[in-house]
Amino acid sequence: MEYGIDQFKNDCIQMDINLSDKQILQFQKYYEILNEWNNFMNLTAITEYSDVLKKHFLDSISIVKAAKIKEGEMLLDIGTGAGFPGIPLKIVFPGLRIVLLDSLGKRVKFLNHVIVELGLEQIETIHGRAEDFAKNAAYREQFHYVVSRAVANLSSLSEYCIPYTRLDGQFISYKSGNVDEELKNAENAIRILGGKVDNIVRFILADTEERTLVCVKKVKSTPKKYPRKAGTPSREPL
DSSP states (O other), X not given: OOOOHHHHHHHHHHTTOOOOHHHHHHHHHHHHHHHHHHTTSOOOSOOSHHHIIIIIIIHHHGGGGTOOOOTTOEEEEETOTTTTTHHHHHHHOTTOEEEEEESOHHHHHHHHHHHHHHTOOSEEEEESOXXXXXXXXXXXXXXXXXXXXXXXXXXXXXXXHGGGEEEEEEEEXXXXXXXXXXXXXXXXXXXXXXXXXXXXXXXXXXXXXXEEEEEEEEOSOOOTTOSOSTTHHHHSOO
């Protein structure tokens, strides 16, 4: 049987999330806009309705397996692309204050369109690179949660994300499959940047694939020299 909206709702209930009719409509409208814009710009290779429900929407929300998100907290989504996980999290947690960061202007234009069409509030977009905005006091070490999904290896990702994470906050990386080797290679970077691996949550996403949430707690302030200039973290991981 094809995965549909009823199964999506049930899978959300399994994670203690009861979606209202308004939230369901927002998810459906989001899918329609994504599908429409994907015809003329490359937002996602995953386009089937059932796959988007599972592999984008449900996957984005799965952070609740690792974090107790509270209304009013601040979350930064780095390299958000078509808005994952930030926009699904905003739909589910309307009181969460969210910033979406992406380096491509066309994607930011799409995100702004989605925000208006879905009537979302307390959510902003930033067009730029993670390395640049982390020097800005308005963003540096300000967020309860910094998240990223399928952007880079964990070492580079740590340098993009940990500088934005507030003390006692969490950087949470969405990963697929086995991350043990990647995690081992990132240990040094995480330590240097002021983080400590707090939790690793492994699960099967709606009978599709193994997913892993790597949760890094910010235990001390990130040295001012990090992140290094744009492009360096990906070329020369710590």
